[in-house]
Amino acid sequence: MADTTETPGITVRPSLTADLLDRIGRSAEHVVIPLLALIVSGCLFSLFLLALGKSPVDFLSLVWRGGFGTSFSWQNTLVRSAPLIFTALCVAIPARLGLVIIGGEGALVLGGFAAAAIAIPMIDWAPGFLLLGVMALAAMVAGGLWIGCVGALRHYRGVNETIASLLMFYIAVSILNFFVEGALRDPSDPNKPSTRPIGSDNMIGAIPGTDVHWGLPVGVVLCVLLYLLMNRTTFGFAAQIAGGNLRAAQAQGLPVGRLVVVSCALAGACAGLTGFFEVAAIHGKANASLIAGYGFTGILVSFLARHNPLVIVPVAIFLGGIAASGGLIQRRMDLPDATVLVLQGLLFLVILVSETFYGRFSIFKPRSRTR
Missing domain, CATH: 1.10.3470 (ABC transporter involved in vitamin B12 uptake, BtuC)
Structure with a gap:
């Protein structure tokens, strides 16, 4: 029989619980880190636009309008x-x-x-x-x-x-x-x-x-x-x-x-x-x-x-x-049409760097607790 920890009215299987927490942690990690990479890429690209004297807000608005704003887009x-x-x-x-x-x-x-x-x-x-x-x-x-x-x-x-x-x-x-x-x-x-x-x-x-x-x-x-x-x-x-x-x-x-x-x-x-x-x-x-x-x-x-x-x-x-x-x-x-290529390049670089962070955050790792 598998080891169990009994509490009043509740029976917990530590091995199953740890496995479930591990899967949830890894799934969350694979969502959170790419999202953070997107945010960092956006911040770096905003600095690039500001250095050119352009508005990041206008750029984002045009990306939305040109890519998703209309049926034609x-x-x-x-x-x-x-x-x-x-x-x-x-x-x-x-x-x-x-x-x-x-x-x-x-x-x-x-x-x-x-x-x-x-x-x-x-x-x-x-x-x-x-x-x-x-x-x-x-x-x-x-x-x-x-x-x-x-x-x-x-x-x-x-x-x-x-x-x-x-x-x-x-x-x-x-x-x-x-x-x-x-x-x-x-x-x-x-x-x-x-x-x-x-x-x-x-x-x-x-x-x-x-x-x-x-x-x-x-x-x-x-x-x-x-x-x-x-x-x-x-x-x-x-x-x-x-x-x-x-x-x-x-x-x-x-x-x-x-x-x-x-x-x-x-x-x-x-x-x-x-x-x-x-x-x-x-x-x-x-x-x-x-x-x-x-x-x-x-x-x-x-x-x-x-x-x-x-x-x-x-x-x-x-x-x-x-x-x-x-x-x-x-x-x-x-701006030149290749501006979007600059954004894609930044995305790729930040994504590559973010690969080194997988498995390094304790928040995504299950903690075994014994009583």
Whole structure:
């Protein structure tokens, strides 16, 4: 029988109580520290604005109006949030194994290029649903193989995954430029090197009544599915064991190499899917516009969400709203559009610093009491 402490009318199991308090403390810690990081980032950015002679209150008001104040603002925010959800997943899934992948932008670029390239010979004869299905599959395979290679290099050759994924981003951009400016260039567009357009009839439409494409609900569903995979399956449990203690996972006979490669491949497929939606729902073709920085902003989204797929959605919407307000801030405050990038950079730095504070505050730790 478990040890119990009896009081008049109440029987308490100390082990169960301590476990519950521990879970509550950790959950509170994962909420409070990111919120404090946001507040500190806001204070630092306010000092930056004051140094420029600008009002932080006006800036906050314009962010609200440009990102969330009207129906048009909300739709603009949601359009920008969709790619952030996918690229954040590219960071969050490998993070469960202790891997830091920052090259999701490369998988995005290569996925978008693969989707556009495979569509070229099919445009004139394939029905729209078949064309889009093949494009999505090609994008996921290209992105999955790209980041999967990073995982293989990490496990089998000991190559640092952060450096490898970043360097492979530049290789992906070079591959895109090589083909878009060469063999696959559309001669009818002399101004901007691009692949042949897939055609307006083959584009992914918007959700009825909105200007938001279907990539957003797909991203939300994908977050739920990956949350269940990483938290409710043996694969996710094994990944967390490997991420928490690699030697213990190997001692238990877990296939660590396969876990690393598969997790990275899943992450790359998510980023590749971003490229598909950028081609099929936004640009209609592959060109340099695919290099929009969504992969790097997704890093911030994932870290701010503590690599939790369910929390990624609201965080992506939050940062998408900040990005959507950039144009309004530029016009009303006479600040460059890149001002929001300064804010994102401060957020990222403070979030990284805040990682060192987890587990250091006694208020979040349960206190065992004996009587």
